[in-house]
Amino acid sequence: MATIATFAAITAMYFEQDELVYISLGIISVIILPILLPPLLTTIANSPLGKHWDLTISSLIGSSAMLIAAHVTQFDAAFSRWFDSLKWEALGAVGQILIAILAVWVAWRQNQISEELTGQQNVITQQQTIDAYFQGISDLVLDPQGQLEDWPLERAIAQARTAALLGGCDADGRAKIVRFLSSANLLTPLKRDGLLGRPILDGTGGYVVDLANGVRVVNLGMMLAGRDICNTDVRNADLSGANLIKTNFNNCDLTGANFGGAILVKANLRGTDLSRVKMFYGKLETATPRDRLHAPNFETGEYTGAVVEDADFSKAIDLSEETRQYLCAWCGKKSRKTIPGGCEDVPNRLGR
Numbered sequence: 133m134a135t136i137a138t139f140a141a142i143t144a145m146y147f148e149q150d151e152l153v154y155i156s157l158g159i160i161s162v163i164i165l166p167i168l169l170p171p172l173l174t175t176i177a178n179s180p181l182g183k184h185w186d187l188t189i190s191s192l193i194g195s196s197a198m199l200i201a202a203h204v205t206q207f208d209a210a211f212s213r214w215f216d217s218l219k220w221e222a223l224g225a226v227g228q229i230l231i232a233i234l235a236v237w238v239a240w241r242q243n244q245i246s247e248e249l250t251g252q253q254n255v256i257t258q259q260q261t262i263d264a265y266f267q268g269i270s271d272l273v274l275d276p277q278g279q280l281e282d283w284p285l286e287r288a289i290a291q292a293r294t295a296a297l298l299g300g301c302d303a304d305g306r307a308k309i310v311r312f313l314s315s316a317n318l319l320t321p322l323k324r325d326g327l328l329g330r331p332i333l334d335g336t337g338g339y340v341v342d343l344a345n346g347v348r349v350v351n352l353g354m355m356l357a358g359r360d361i362c363n364t365d366v367r368n369a370d371l372s373g374a375n376l377i378k379t380n381f382n383n384c385d386l387t388g389a390n391f392g393g394a395i396l397v398k399a400n401l402r403g404t405d406l407s408r409v410k411m412f413y414g415k416l417e418t419a420t421p422r423d424r425l426h427a428p429n430f431e432t433g434e435y436t437g438a439v440v441e442d443a444d445f446s447k448a449i450d451l452s453e454e455t456r457q458y459l460c461a462w463c464g465k466k467s468r469k470t471i472p473g474g475c476e477d478v479p480n481r482l483g484r
Contacts (some may be wrong), residue, residue: 258305265297266312273318273349280322280331280339282349290318291350298355306356307364307384310371313350319370321346343413343430362400372410373422387450391438393422399443402470407450411458412437421462437462441482446470 269290275281282290294313298306313319322331323342331339352374362382372392376399383403390410412419414433421439422428428436441464445451451459451472460468460475464482468475 258301261297262301262305262308265293265309268293269318280349282331284329287347287349294350294352295355298359303360303362303364303380306359306361307366310352310356310361310366310369314368314370318349319352319372321348321373344428392436393428394438395422396438396440396443398441401443401445401448403447403449404445405450406445406448406452406455408452409455411440411455416454416457419458440467443467444470445472448472 272286272290273280273282294309298309301309310319317339320339321342323340323346324330325332329347334340352371354375356371356379357375358378360380361384362380363384365385366381366389367385368388369386370390371394372390373394375395376391377395377397378399379396380400381404382400384401385405386401386409387405387407388409392410392413412433413428413430413436416433419433419437420435421437423435426435428434430436437458440459440462443459443463445459445463445467449472456471456473456475457478460471460478461481463471464484465480468480
């Protein structure tokens with residue numbers, strides 16, 4: 133009976149007799165469903181879908197209903213005619229364009245990933261180089277007892293190695309080197325004995341600082357001039373006396389940094405943290421910028437201050453009143469406009 137009903141349904145579909153198709157399907161359903169449903173439900177119940185059998189059955193019924201509706205409304209025939217009318221040559225060209233675009237995107241992603249991996253490798257390599265530098269400088273200037281023993285040739289070698297490394301590092305690497313040298317007092321002018329030139333201990337485990345005549349283990353000189361140190365941590369760095377012309381300190385943390393006698397001409401200090409920063413020695417009333425024609429007086433502050441002409445201090449934070457007044461007095465007409473808090477109450481002592 134089921135075979136006859138199936139043959140009748142196929143014949144009715146061929147001759148487009150929808151009523152006979154529905155009758156044949158009804159007969160097939162009455163005969164077949166009682167046979168198929170029990171094992172089918174058992175199988176579904178024992179499968180992972182059994183936990184969601186209601187959703188599965190609903191999906192099957194919905195799919196069947198959509199297929200029948202498509203046939204009854206002649207949507208399947210309309211779709212077939214539309215599909216046959218497509219210009220496959222044009223679609224092939226579009227497909228080739230899309231494939232080309234995909235290939236370009238894949239190549240771009242590969243290049244981007246390669247650059248990221250290269251950047252990570254460069255960071256690792258730089259850190260290894262800096263670690264080797266730290267160890268090398270320590271071995272060079274310390275004796276077996278851990279005391280500072282920097283002969284002139286050793287200072288020259290240490291300075292040359294520092295200059296070479298600062299020239300090849302990125303901003304973060306430069307900041308690490310400066311912090312290391314500062315915390316080890318290798319940038320600080322130390323008092324020396326008059327015989328061998330060795331640093332003099334202060335009796336508390338440190339060395340005596342001599343601002344006027346002391347000798348630094350490493351003299352930064354122009355090593356950081358024009359360099360990029362932006363967005364780094366340079367807290368408590370001793371940059372006194374260094375040539376920092378056009379150096380980029382944008383958004384740096386300069387808390388506690390010492391710029392006494394440094395050259396900050398046209399330096400970028402936008403957004404920096406200048407809390408407890410030191411720009412001069414002595415008293416504010418008598419402090420003036422360094423001058424190559426005059427010796428500094430560290431008691432009065434004359435010729436001990438930083439040269440800050442044309443430096444940019446826009447959006448700098450935690451600027452003390454004393455530092456603000458010094459900067460306003462000696463930074464020049466152009467830079468006075470960038471000082472947080474304004475300079476209306478401070479005369480322009482630079483005169484230009």
